[in-house]
Amino acid sequence: MVWKTKRDAERGELDLSTEAVVMGILNVTPDSFSDGGDNMMVDSAVARAREMAAEGAMIIDVGGESTRPGAAAVSVDEEIARVLPVITRLRELAEFNAVYLSVDTSKAAVAEAGLAAGADIINDVTGCVADVEMLPLLARTGAGVVVMHMQGTPETMQDDPSYKDVFAEVQGFFTERLEALTAAGVAEECVCLDPGIGFGKTDAHNLSLLANIGELTVAGRPILLGVSRKSLFGRLLGVDDPQERDAATVSMTTLARSRGCMLHRVHEVKGNFDALRVTEHFLNA
Secondary structure (H helix, E strand, O other), X not given: OEEOOOOHHHHOXXXXXXOOEEEEEEEOOOOOOOOOOOOOOHHHHHHHHHHHHHOOOOEEEEEOOOOOOOOOOOOHHHHHHHHHHHHHHHHHOHHHOOOEEEEEOOOHHHHXXXXXXXXXXXXXXXXXXXXXXXXXXXXXXXXEEEEEOOOOOOOOOOOOOOOOOHHHHHHHHHHHHHHHHHHOOOOHHHEEEEOOOOOOOOHXXXXXXXXXXXXXXXXXXXXXXXXXXXXXXXXXXXXXXXXXXXXXHHHHHHHHHHOOOOEEEEOOHXXXXXXXXXXHHHHHO
């Protein structure tokens, strides 16, 4: 299984056939639920990205707009002002030649600016629904894309999430989105799918999706799992501080890897990277 991105000529396709890949979260926002405000300055953001890459992250996902429950949208100009200097600086560093850069955005203008600055992947929490210009941009640039499922918007998604069959509805969304992307000219190999744990879902919905993570894929496309420090773990364990949920994240990462999930978006890279490698030794024994 491979995941094609914008700069395959320089970094090659992401090979997901044997080893899972870690995507490190780099929020350059004042209000993200776990690390809001930590990396608002370019120097601190770059330092954090270097740390994550050294710990094993093959992808750095840079986000300039919080998508936590209840978060308000920011303007295109503000989001670009947060993201672009970080992408530009990272792409100037020789040590990042082999590292993929992702922009966490649902705005085509932000995506276009990030790709022009050297990003390889667009991570769209709306599944490329929010902005009609996103699909033609992806087709034109050949960027990799994460298509995530979310019921509602970050402001409303946790008001009253409801499904008749959450697995069937999320998988149906993936099927519809993959058809829409390929019809717009996006190569199927460029698409990755994210079930959107915590995005318009109750704890029961989240657990159902996690229990069946290995069967969620459509057309053999890779699944990206983003459960890092989620409030789901806080409620299950009675832990209010998001940074105290890393052990739970590692546990879910290893369980999901054992069921075939090859992409993992996390805050704390080293623990998840090491756990994935040990899990793979166990699976191959």
